[in-house]
Amino acid sequence: MNSVGLPHFLIVGAALFALGMVTVVTRRNAVGILMGVELILNAANVNFIAFNHYVDAPGRLTGQVFSIFVIVLAAAEAAVGLAIVLAIFQTFRTIDVQETDLLRE
Amino acid sequence: MAAAPQRDAGAPWRERILAILGGLFVVAGAPLLPHFFGVGTPAVLAGQFVGLTAILWGLNRFFFRRLPLSGFVLVLFSIAVFGVLFLLGYFTTEIVLPFVGEFASRFIGLVHLADLGFYLFATMTIAGAAGTAFSRNIIYSAWSLLFAFMGVAGLYIFLGADFPAVAQVLIYVGGILVLILFAIMLTKQIGGDPHLTNAHLALPAGGVLALATVAILSYMAVMAPWKVVAEPQYVSSVQSLGIAFLTEYLLPFEVASVVLLAALIGSVVIARKEIKETTDSGL
Structure with a gap:
């Protein structure tokens, strides 16, 4: 296969997903974990748009619509998640997720 | 080209900058000389040497404050720099560029x-x-x-x-x-925290996990019989x-706006705590 096709984009998406997952499981900094979640959402978006371009019927935009919704939800998730991180920091004075194991002050 | 020492001490900025610009012009323009005049390579090299010396004299003010380059030292230093640059340029044009060019022409034949x-x-x-x-x-x-x-x-x-x-x-x-x-x-x-990574699942384990995930997902992406359209638009x-x-998608669109509003209000309420506490303690 000479030119770039669907599998190339899927492999990039897979690499993004894997690296995001590694970020989520190896970080202890809560902000780092949120960055990993963003990477995973981006991987999903790459797959959505690649399938929309290569597999969906011409003129249909289901994948792009879904990717827009994913971006909207990622923005909401980032805002709420970082607000929670700030609240945790104000309560425990740390954002190490292994030390913040209480639901009360 | 070696300038008098007493001029070096207090030469104004404009002269230095003019010397740098003129030197750059000479260095860049010297290779064109053989096309217009009947001079050979030695003249080109001599012109570039003079230009480089001018650049160094101009840089004097900015980089070598502690050790002002003037007179004999300036000439020696410019000879050294010129030799290094000459060797570097020779190496780049004669050895690296043909190799890269050959490699690139072969590579572009394979890839669009x-x-x-x-x-x-x-x-x-x-x-x-x-x-x-x-x-x-x-x-x-x-x-x-x-x-x-x-x-x-x-x-x-x-x-x-x-x-x-x-x-x-x-x-x-x-x-x-x-x-x-x-x-x-x-x-x-920002920095200073050495324990950034998880002790139970450290970076080697993370790397293995990443490789395994990429391998499985890539195998599926390549092997699966996707119904690809003939001509992507x-x-x-x-x-x-x-x-x-x-x-x-009108209903999901409106729901998304409600979700965004809820997230906005929620994050403001969650992150607001500190301000309330500080005002309480401040009062």
């Missing part, structure tokens, strides 16, 4: 030129993601995330999705990344997206 753009953006994306995953310092992770987001936006353009690409740049790079940087700075974890999707949002 337009596909190089894809590989560029894919490399940028994966390198950024790897930097995010494996960087020790959380602020470097955030900057690597910038490259990952920009690379993904480039991939969207390659897939004919112009509106998602612009939304990616505006929302991820302009919004979420700035939020993340603010959160890092507000939580004072590259048309602007902005108008069709707008129509789709206001007809077919």
Whole structure:
């Protein structure tokens, strides 16, 4: 296969997903974990748009619509998640997720 | 060309800058001399040497304050620099460039030129993601995330999705990344914390996990019989997206706006706590 096709984009998406997952499981900094979640959402978006371009019927935009919704939800998730991180920091004075194991002050 | 020492001490800025510019002009223009006048390579090299000396004399003011280069030292230093640059240029033009050119011509025969753009953006994306995953310092992770987001936006353009690409740049790079940087700075974890990684699942285990995931997913992506359309279209999707949002996907669109409103209010309420406490303690 000479030119770039669907599998190339899927492999990039897979690499993004894997690296995001590694970020989520190896970080202890809560902000780092949120960055990993963003990477995973981006991987999903790459797959959505690649399938929309290569597999969906011409003129249909289901994948792009879904990717827009994913971006909207990622923005909401980032805002709420970082607000929670700030609240945790104000309560425990740390954002190490292994030390913040209480639901009360 | 060696200037008098008493001029070196207090020569004004303008003379120095003029000397630098003139030297650059001479160095760049010297190779053209054989085309206009009947001079050979030695004259070109001599002209470049004079230009380089002028540049060094001009840089005197900016870089060598402690050790002013003047007179004999200036000439010696410029000879040394000229020799190094000459060897470097010889090495580059005679050995490296033909090799690179041959390699590139063979490589471009294999890969379409337009596909190089894809590989560029894919490399940028994966390198950024790897930097995010494996960087020790959380602020470097955030900057690597910038490259990952920009690379993904480039991939969207390659897939004919112009509106998602612009939304990616505006929302991820302009919004979420700035939020993340603010959160890092507000939580004072920029540097100095050596225990950034999880003790139970350290980086080697993470690398193995990443490799296994990439291997399985890539095998599936290559082997699965996707029903790929014959001719993928590259048309602007902005108008069709707008129509789709206001007809077919109207209910999810409105629900998304409600979700955004709820997230806005929720994050304000959650993050508001500190202000209340400080005003309480302040009063």
